[in-house]
Amino acid sequence: MDREGPVSQTFGINTFNLDEMRKRLKRPIFEAIQATIAAGEALDMGMADEIAEAMKDWAVERGATHFTHWFQPLTGATAEKHDAFLSVHDGKAIESFSGSQLTQAEPDASSFPSGGMRSTFEARGYTAWDPTSPAFLVYDERGATLTIPSVFISYRGEALDKKTPLLRSMRELSRSACAALDVLGRPTRYVNSTLGAEQEYFLIPRELFELRPDLEVTGRTVIGTVPPKGQQMEDNYFGAIDERALNFMSDFEAEAWRLGIPVKTRHNEVAPHQYEVAPVFSSINVASDQNHMLMDLMRKVARRRNLAVLFHEKPFSQVNGSGKHNNWSIADAEGNNLLEPGDNPDQNVDFLFFLAGVLRAVHTRAGMLRASIASAGNDHRLGANEAPPAIISVFLGDTLTRILDTLLEGKTADAVSDEVIQTGLEVLPELRKDNTDRNRTSPFAFTGNKFEFRAVGSAQSNAMPMAYLNIAVAEALDEMCARLKGRLDAGEDRNAAILAVVREVYADAKPVVFNGNNYDQAWVEEAARRGLPNEMNTPAALKTLVEPETKALFEKYKVLQGHELEARYTILLEKYNRMLDIEAVQMIRMAKTGVLPAAYAQQELMARAYEGVKKLDFDTSSQLEELRIYSELVGKTLDGIDAIRQTLASAPDEEDAPARAAFWVEKLIPQMDALRVTCDTLERRTDEELWPFPSYHQMLFQ
Ligand code: ADP
Ligand code: MG
Secondary structure, three states: OOOOOOHHHHOOOOEOOHHHHHHHOOHHHHHHHHHHHHHOOOOOHHHHHHHHHHHHHHHHHOOEEEEEEEEOEOOOOOEEEEEEOEEEEOOEEEEOOOHHHHHEEOOOHHHOOOOOOOOOOOOOEEEEEOOOOOOEEEEOOOOEEEEEEEEEEEOOOOEOEOHHHHHHHHHHHHHHHHHHHHHOOOOOOOEEEEEEEOEEEEEEEHHHHOOOHHHHHHOOOOOOOOOOOHHHOOOOOOOOOOHHHHHHHHHHHHHHHHOOOOEEEEEEOOOOOEEEEEEOOEEHHHHHHHHHHHHHHHHHHHHHOOEEEEOOOOOOOOOOOOEOOEEEEEEEOOOOEOOOOOOOHHHHHHHHHHHHHHHHHHHHOHHHHHHHOOOHHHHOOOOOOOOOOOOOOEEOOHHHHHHHHHHHHOOOOOHHHOHHHHHHHHHHHHHHHHOOOOOOOOOEEEOOOOEEEOOOEOOOOOHHHHHHHHHHHHHHHHHHHHHHHHHHHOOOOHHHHHHHHHHHHHHHHHHHEOOOOOOOHHHHHHHHHOOOOOOOOHHHHHHHHHOHHHHHHHHHOOOOOHHHHHHHHHHHHHHHHHHHHHHHHHHHHHHHHHHHHHHHHHHHHHHHHHHHHHHOOOOOHHHHHHHHHHHHHHHHHHHHHHHHHHHHHHOOOOOOHHHHHHHHHHHHHHHHHHHHHHHHHHHHHOOOOOOOOOOHHHHHHO
16 A cells, blocks of 8 residues: 655645745746735736746646636535636647636636526626635546636626635735734734634445435435434544544545645544544635635545545434534734733733624624524534534633623723733733633634634535624724724823723623533523524524624625625525425435335234234234334324425425525424434334335444
């Protein structure tokens, strides 16, 4: 078996990275692109031809025959359309790739959802090169494709993708954090928002996966019962990784490294056959692109190794779900993490300022954050056992909470610099250790020098939750910055003024802080008393997107126009509606063609046994009772199928997405839940040999 060389020699070799650019581009061009990558500065497109030429040469030397703009439409994960470098002149072929081909392409975009923004006759969508994320090579057996990370916009500049708002949100957060740093007396050129995305997933044998049409089509098992002992033996976390999984990991890691994806940790997760991979953090845009790349890679490698990787948030009912914990922070141009407590109280006053900014952001924009993680899949996870609840709260840990509470108790500006706080600020550097045993039940936890948004779904793109978080924080910082400036202009002492603002902000935002057990029912009640929203399903959660306050915020920061939010709302609802529709149809099909035939065979078995035993003149009453119960379940299955079928037939039209979604929540989901219970009961009462689908036991425990 070939062994991979040292990672230091392979890392990033399949990307057109800064090193390659330095080698291949004239100095001023290289410097311009470097500034774009670091600070998001606009790139002079006059340089495009030369960059395109260098990129093509690099790619062709490595076997590339095609290029593609790679983008992230609003539904689905990523999209691409390939073109060959081939161009023919007088019968002679050459490879060509122009600046305009690099910077702008026009895929036939009429089939991508635009929520009505771009009627098909009117115009097309354009993909445009995003120079802040490196182009990379995707190899097939014969050649390779130069893959160019791109945004996807309408000809009027409306965002048709997930990446455009993310880039804009990064710009806005940089602007607002820079302004804050200015007022704090620590000017910097730009502020980078960073992401380290932990990715959870399940891995099961491909042959079993292929026998489960529900897994194949919907990503989750719509029927299936957990074995009696199930996950109760929670000794899996951090246990030894089984060999098949380990080989899979080594494979995709080696390829990920070549693509410059710094995957670093791998381990078992709570559930059997559940794992996690995490890269070293980087700028959000790159980290978000790389998460897409990684998922694609993992799917490919899994297939090659005869495995199936499951990214769905809840592939197995009553088994731990999967998330994509988004570790998030902000850093200045010198790379100083603004959420890192420093070595002295002065620095820690600044730290508290940014920390309070995040608290305020999460508190005032909880609805938006909740909307950013809403999907049919995540609905099964949020609020379920062993998953963060749909209530967005923040875990701060005892030390920080104590410091902020102390601050709050000080009624006057003088009191804020009192001894207790000063001492408190000195202990802050110890925070990291303090947080090692942090609360794992919180949807949004401070983990020593960054926040971890844990409620993000494992299948979804990081772009939206990160964009919404950035915007919310930008808003909070702008607001705090204005207050601080007022105080400083009035001649207040720097630290006292900052702490006073922190105190005011914390006084408002304190209800969002919760350090207890988020899985506890008591928290649901407590959160309601505190006035925190708790939207239990996607249609309810998404409504925030079209509320006037949300639109005003997105417009103020020039991230999205109101009508673009409307379009997104519609598209996300339609996606939700379609997924439920597909799940329901799948469920009916499996019940009809799998469950019922097995149940009839079982019934026959039972009936025959009963007849036989009865002839012997034994007491057969319990056997008869058993058969009666079983037959009742069969009847219930038939009724259940019928009920769902009628619901599907009588649903509001697809055009009216909100009404249809509400109908699914009110009627379809309870009916599907009920049919599932019936089918699962049958599964437990049916001969394993007769059951047509691989069981949870086979998929998770073998
Ligand atoms: P754990 O969550 O197991 O304690 P770590 O704290 O090392 O692990 O990090 C988890 C993830 O957070 C990793 O992807 C790591 O790179 C990322 N991370 C660390 N620092 C930052 C930061 N400043 N910004 C964003 N992500 C970060
Ligand atoms: Mg973590």
